Amino acid sequence: MSSAASAARVALVAGHADFAAGLVSAVDAITGRGSQLVPIQVRGLCGDDIQALLRERLASSGALVIFTDLQAGSCTMAARRVLHEVPGAVLVAGVNLPMLLDFVLSPGADPVAAAMTAAERGRVAVSVHGSGK
Amino acid sequence: MTLVLNRIDDRLIHGQVVVGWGQPLDVRFIVLVDDTVAASEWEQELYRMGVPPEMEVRFHSAEDAPAYLDGYRTEPRAGILLTGDIATMRRLVDEAGVRDVNVGGIHHRAGRIQHLRYVFLTPAEQAELREIAAHGAVVTAQDVPAARAVPLEELLASREGA
Numbered sequence: 001m002s003s004a005a006s007a008a009r010v011a012l013v014a015g016h017a018d019f020a021a022g023l024v025s026a027v028d029a030i031t032g033r034g035s036q037l038v039p040i041q042v043r044g045l046c047g048d049d050i051q052a053l054l055r056e057r058l059a060s061s062g063a064l065v066i067f068t069d070l071q072a073g074s075c076t077m078a079a080r081r082v083l084h085e086v087p088g089a090v091l092v093a094g095v096n097l098p099m100l101l102d103f104v105l106s107p108g109a110d111p112v113a114a115a116m117t118a119a120e121r122g123r124v125a126v127s128v129h130g131s132g133k
Numbered sequence: 134m135t136l137v138l139n140r141i142d143d144r145l146i147h148g149q150v151v152v153g154w155g156q157p158l159d160v161r162f163i164v165l166v167d168d169t170v171a172a173s174e175w176e177q178e179l180y181r182m183g184v185p186p187e188m189e190v191r192f193h194s195a196e197d198a199p200a201y202l203d204g205y206r207t208e209p210r211a212g213i214l215l216t217g218d219i220a221t222m223r224r225l226v227d228e229a230g231v232r233d234v235n236v237g238g239i240h241h242r243a244g245r246i247q248h249l250r251y252v253f254l255t256p257a258e259q260a261e262l263r264e265i266a267a268h269g270a271v272v273t274a275q276d277v278p279a280a281r282a283v284p285l286e287e288l289l290a291s292r293e294g295a
Contacts, residue, residue, distance in 0.1 A: 016148060044250065046143045046240035072183040074147035080179055 009111045010061045011103060012054065013095065014040035014079065015069030026097055033104040038063065042075055050078035055085075064088060065103075065115040067095035090115050098125035135206045136164065139214045141222050142237040145170070146180045146190065146215070149237065153277040154213060155188065161210035162189040166198040166225065167217045195221045199229035219261045226270045234265055236274040236288065248291045249283065251276045259289055 013020040020039035028034025038061050042050045054066065054075075066083070068076040068091065076093045083089045090112050092099070099122025106114035137158050142150060145165060154160065163184065170176040171194040181190055193201060195216075202225065205212055214231070216222045219239070225231045238251045245253035252274050254262070266272045266285050273282040283291070 044241050044247075044253075046242060047145070049241065070148045070152070072146060072148055072151035072185075074144040077144070077147060077179065077183055080182070 009103075009106070009109065009114060010036050010038065010063045011065035011067055011100075011111065011115065012038045012040055012057050012061065012063050013067045013100065014042065014050075014054065014075035015095070016073060016075075017041075017043060019069050023095065023097060023100055027100050027104055030101060031104055036104045037067075037100060040075065042078075047074060047078055050074060051082050054078055054082045058082065058086065058089070063111070064090065065111050066091045067100065067103075067115075068093045069095060088112065092119045092122075094122075096122045096125065098122050135208070135211070136202070136214045137211045138235055139222065139225070139231045139233060140235040140237040141216050141219055141239065143217050143239055145217050146183050149277055150213065150215065151184055151188065157278055158211050158213075160213050161187065162191060162205075162208070162212040164191050164193065164198070164202070164205055164212055164214045166193045166195055166215065166221055168194045168196075168221075171197075195224050198225060202229040202231075219258050219265070223261055223265050223268075226265050226268050231270060233271045234273075235282075236262070236272065237276055247293045248288055249274055249293055252288060254289075262289070 013024055018041065020041060024034050024037045024039040027037060038057055040053060040057060066079045068079055070076060071093045079091045083091050092115055099118045102121040103114050103118035106117060108114055138154055145167065146163060165180060170180065171192050177192050184190055222234055236252055239253055241253045244255045247253050262272055262285060272285040274288045275282040
């Protein structure tokens with residue numbers, strides 16, 4: 001069994017202000033599986049402290065997946081640095097609710113594979129209705 | 134256009150810089166002055182990956198940046214000058230004619246006192262900001278464009294979380 005397959009299907013969710021807590025509470029309200037996601041709030045932390053927090057949460061949760069909100073965000077930048085030290089882990093930037101729902105409901109055991117599938121699900125879940133005219 | 138913002142931010146390139154300031158000011162390049170980043174290709178690649186394709190990042194050490202800033206100020210596109218600490222910006226004030234300084238984010242660290250939600254300073258850093266002002270630069274704190282620019286003396290007198 002690979003290290004990814006043996007890891008818990010848990011992920012960190014990190015973002016600006018209360019973004020992560022809001023998303024995780026929404027996942028919990030819809031599926032009851034919010035406990036598979038660890039929300040990270042970084043208000044007031046410098047880049048080094050964000051990295052330290054992510055490192056500690058990865059270690060304590062056994063997660064190999066980090067979802068972040070914004071490509072250029074400080075959580076994403078810190079997560080890239082941390083994942084440089086964690087073989088087999090993945091970062092998905094640009095998380096949305098459909099993505100997290102897919103991740104927690106994924107039937108597979110491999111968290112990295114679940115994250116890859118969820119990322120694609122989140123990407124195609126954005127739609128625009130109406131012509132605006 | 135010119136360098137439209139001279140910002141001290143210990144997170145360097147992140148959401149507030151790229152999106153918060155970058156989009157409304159139509160910023161097309163960031164001048165990142167930081168000795169650690171300037172010495173590391175890996176660090177530079179990390180920051181390049183954080184900006185949209187239409188935005189360029191130029192990396193300099195504190196030593197070589199002053200020679201380039203006049204050229205950047207004459208570019209037709211808007212740019213942001215970014216340092217991760219006060220000392221580097223002070224050098225650019227002294228040696229490269231920076232005349233307005235935005236304190237955008239100096240976060241918690243041991244020995245620092247919280248002044249604003251996003252500004253924590255040691256006594257030495259407070260003195261360094263005063264020295265920047267004494268050298269003729271206008272220093273204000275403002276994390277995002279929609280926020281009020283807080284003048285230096287008000288910033289230093291403020292105490293949050295006390």
